[in-house]
Amino acid sequence: MSAESAARVERVDPLEPVPVLAGRPGDRELNDALFEPVWAKTRRGWLALFAVAVPLAGLLFLAIAYTLATGIGVWGNNVPVGWAFDIINFVWWIGIGHAGTLISAILLLFQQRWRTSINRFAEAMTLFAVIQALIFPALHTGRPWFDFWLFPYPSTLGLWPNFKSPLIWDVFAVNTYFLVSLLFWYVGLIPDLAALRDTSRSRAARVAYGIFALGWRGSARHWRHHRIAYLLLAGISTPLVLSVHSVVSFDFAVSVLPGWHTTVFPPYFVAGAIFSGFAMVLTLVIPARKVFGFESVITGKHLDNMAKVMLATGLMVSYGYLVEHFNAWYSGDHLESFLFFTTRQRGPYAPVYWLMIFCNVVVPQVFWFRRARQSTWALWVAALLVNVGMWTERFVIIVTSLHRDFLPSSWAMYYPTWVDWSIYLGTLGFFGTLFLLFLRFVPAVSASEVKELRRELEHEAQAHAAH
């Protein structure tokens, strides 16, 4: 540590070496800074990214149309490998969504200040990720036009879904998650929408933001109701952070297939979800804060904390791997031993397995080092690798378990087709499109909450000075 930075540490709170808010900007300054991306002219960089994302999203819809028209035979799925990219991508996107909920709900309840400037960002990411995730279960069935049979409704046939099936639990869990995430994000957005309405320079913008602001006037009554609703939604969201991915993991854990039939799955899936979610937040926030100049509100402190969360959840994920392998050995089950010690490590998909180990077990270890946590480049590369790693983890769980199961006679390889890749890349494009639209039309950092944070910090500083 250099002498200069050591001196700075002495000046500020020793427990918070890097502040959650740089300087003490006024309300107007904050408004200008945070609403600037909305009111400014469209940036070149944004346009360039949009020009990449939209065609990819178009590819997604083409691939979906092609799949619906011909059948999911255009994917690479086959008989031992009944699920592949469809469910890998579903689980991956759902997992990514988790960071948003964790940041906005759990950290809110735990009164973690550093969540304030990234929560909107993370919530939007959650929402858009869940939208991507929802595409897959809806599309992966053989007859998607009958997907509504998975919902419990009083049908004239007198038939109900099979409540014993984890897929039904999925339907409830994921839809609840989507609705709560949407409400939470929107409720948090209302004061800022009103502020946008009030500062807008064109009538069209005023009307548009006015409609979505739902008549917010910023009265004490409004604030009171808003706070209650927001906290309630946070309370509802909190169990979802744990439940959604637990339920998703039941899709596997409840089956009899070696590699799926594992009791450690629920906590390990939740940890993996948060791990991948934070990785995705970092992947998005690092370039965005640079481009939009949010460095003063999304500070090194935020990045540092997120890296620490990733380190913690990465270790949990590694522990999950360890437990899986230990149980395979300890149970003496020859099918599980074969899967964990032969198929995964030495089978035809072994490179994917070792890539997973590298990305999810080795890479997060760099976060033990402060320099790595403080280097945006190191963080960004590591976050990208973790994103890759978590995708390969789902590939390893789903495809390698299925492709060599009980009877060697039915073993077969799975190879993705161009449609599989189009849909996967397409969801990245669709996600990017939604996210870019979000950055362009909605304040990406919650102005009202940052202002609140500033006041709190001032109060604290005053109280400190009074001593």
Next chain:
Amino acid sequence: MPPLGKGALHVLGEGRGEAPADGRERWRSLAEREGGGAHPAEFPAGAAEAPEAFSRRGFFKILGASAALAGLGACRPPRDAIHPWVRQPEKAVVPGASLHYATALAVGGYGVGLLVTSTEGRPTKVEGNPDHPSSLGAAGAFEQAALLDLYDPRRLRGFTRRGQPLSHRAVLRSLVELAASHREDGGRRLRFLVGESASPLLADLRRRIQASYPGARFHVFESLARDEVRGGHRVAFGRPMEARLRLDRAAVILSLDDDFLALGPDRLRLARELAAGREPGPEMSRLYVAEAHLSLTGSSADHRLRMRPSEVLAFGRAVAHRLAEKHGLAALAGCGLAPAARAREAAAVADDLARARGRALVTAGQRQPAAVHALVAALNAALGAAGATVEYRPAPEDPAGAAPLRDLAAAIAAGQVDTLVVTASNPVYGAPADVDLGPLLARVPDGVYLTLRPDETSARSSFVVAASHPFESWGDLRATDGTASICQPLVAPLAESLSEPELLASFLGEGDRGGHALVKASWEARRPRPDFDAEWRRWLGRGLVPGTATAGEAPAVRLGAVAAAAGAVPAARQGLEASFVADAKVLDGRFAENAWMQELPDPVTKLTWDNAALLSPATARRLGVETGRRAELRLRGRRVEAPVYVVPGHADDVVTLPLGYGRTAAGPVGTNVGFSAGALRSGDAPWFEGGLALAPVGIRKHAFAATQEHFSMEGRDIALSFDRAQWSPEKVAHLRGALPTLLDPAGDPEEPYRWGMAIDLSRCTGCSACAVACQAENNVPVVGKAQVARSREMHWLRIDRYFAGDPENPEVLSQPVACVHCERAPCEYVCPVNATVHSDEGLNEMVYNRCVGTRYCSNNCPYKVRRFNFFEYNKEKPPTEKMLMNPDVTVRHRGVMEKCSYCVQRIERVRITARLEGRPIREGEVLTACQQACPAQAIVFGNLADPRSRVSAWHGSDRRYDLLHEVGTRPRTAYLVRIRNPNPELA
């Protein structure tokens, strides 16, 4: 099909040239009436003959008509009365009900008796006739797949002469004219090229043609000819004989390259007899097979002696030598020869044969040269087998002076042939490479070719005649024991066509009599009696003519000739040997257009839609090739390129080349599938030949479509096999029964029916008859090579094949696997929409209508027996193929999961009958399609709630075990351990 059918269904379309009911002649123009075929027709030829019978429009017309006729069916009944199988009550066509008709199909020239299910006039399923000596109620893959040929939309319709279409009447007239043109010179320029056939009617017709045209000649061509067998017997007995094996009487069997379980008309009976001798115990039979490629018979053997085809004779002589030296069979002294190799094996086999004298049997395959067959005749005579475990009968009458193909080629080349009538199967494709028949045939002014479909030969023939399918035509066939069957048609020809007897009869001026009159008259002449009509009906009903079996002989062997023949075979050329075998699926190419057979996995390699040059691992290493590598094969200056497939257990220094692929004019199904091994085959060495050169070409791997790629059991308890000496029931005691569970016991103990199945691996040969039966019964679609390569084949019943032991000569295990109907089914609880549920009787039922296709059930199925419709596999069905569909089974659509249902439709049929009769379902009344087809009776199905049922007995067997018992699924299908009976001396 009596009164109802006839009147009503005739509305659907005027038949082919049959006489109008009023007996008056019809004519279109004065010119036609006055006998001029010369004038151009008023309408295009065939316009009046319902040419669009199965065009789209035509189909909908028929569809509409059939709806109007209250679903009486879209097929016309045959025009002459046919009679349902005798055990069925005689009744008219009942909508929704099906009838069985007995008929026979030629396999290797001989008849195999069948029962064909006819649903509202449409033949929909082929089963074996239990009364017939060759089928004993079973039906092989070929017999069953023949049904698909009937409905093939690519079948030839009508007749063309020099490119001009002809009507049915015109073709008969042309044939008569053609025949008349040969009267003058006694038929010297008239030739016939026919296949081998044991049909008395065809033999009659040939004899009569020969009498009318003394100068005409018959040539016989079969690409899988049995010339060597007859030649060997001519040496041994002085006349051509056929050997009929009786495995049920044999205790020790030595097969010299004889794949009797896969090929030939008796394979069904032999599988049954072999299986009967495999009941574990001291009486268990022992099978030795000496062969190069891993055949079905070899994979069932207790000892498989790997050797090159050319070494088989020496091995046989070594056995004879030992028998003569050690066991006092002095008669064999002349034939025997001290072994240069495999002395231990030869001695052990000879000792074993000698111990079982009178119950020993030696057999040789048709691929082996005449000397081997002569030697085998001598061995059987010396071992007391002749007349006991093998019966000899005179080979069916050769048409007088039948001459080989080579003579025909010479005659055509010399310009001595004006008319050549070809009824043999596709000779241009099947002829040996040194007889280039195609250009020669094109030079014949009138090359009349009778064929089911356009093919390589029809492209070269000037006069192409559409053949009626065997299920559309009258005829007769003898079985190998002489038993005659009348072949009755199940349906009127779907398109204008002639049968072989009708074609030949037109050279006798009887072409318009129709097959029925021809065959009936010939039998009436053979067996005249006043009540012949009633007798005839009985024959048709029963499927055979009683009292036609002939007694087997034990003719004396001319030992001197045998010894001379055995000694006269030149030593085989050194180096790599090419060995040509009939393919297990397409035979010599005649099933190459049959999609069921193309998609059926090969019993050993599990390849579909392909053949390959088969090699042993050691030879592959030596030649620097591996599975999938393409290689160039050169033999006598001829070359083909073929992909290589390495098979454990294959003999070294031999390349096995399955025939029947590489067809160039076989429609969308068969064209350019695999490579043509026949292009390397010479007429003088049709089965094996040394001097082959094999060199890898290119680096691109060939894409095989195999349904199974892993052949090791990975040490798991899957297909279990024990040697008899090591077997004890405790070895599998832990693999059956309920596992400890906290759940309630599954199933209702009060339930009167608890369906279950048991499969005896000791009996199963892996022949795949069950797989085809399942496909036919359950409307299972064919998906094509690309889909199979993506592991999406739809077979509900598959036959898993594993190798165990020594990779050079492994034990081969076949295990049929279909849904095992778990009592605790993992598929059921994971289905989100209750589309797969359990019945009270223990069936794991699939509700297609409810399925949304999440595939979760398949992922959670430990047996991976569920099949998913990744595409709309049933969309573009030609109208004729729709007629093939079993109306009792739903045709599944895209996005739906399907699997074995234990033939629930058959259970329900029987339940309806039982309910109407007010009684419970009887044991043996419900037969699943696989069980019914199985020639070895390896599959038993029935009611586990009935302690006296066979399936209960098998479930209670000490050999019974549950597949993947440790998963706790409690399958209703149990397996019985395979027991082998190896010779301790060879251990």
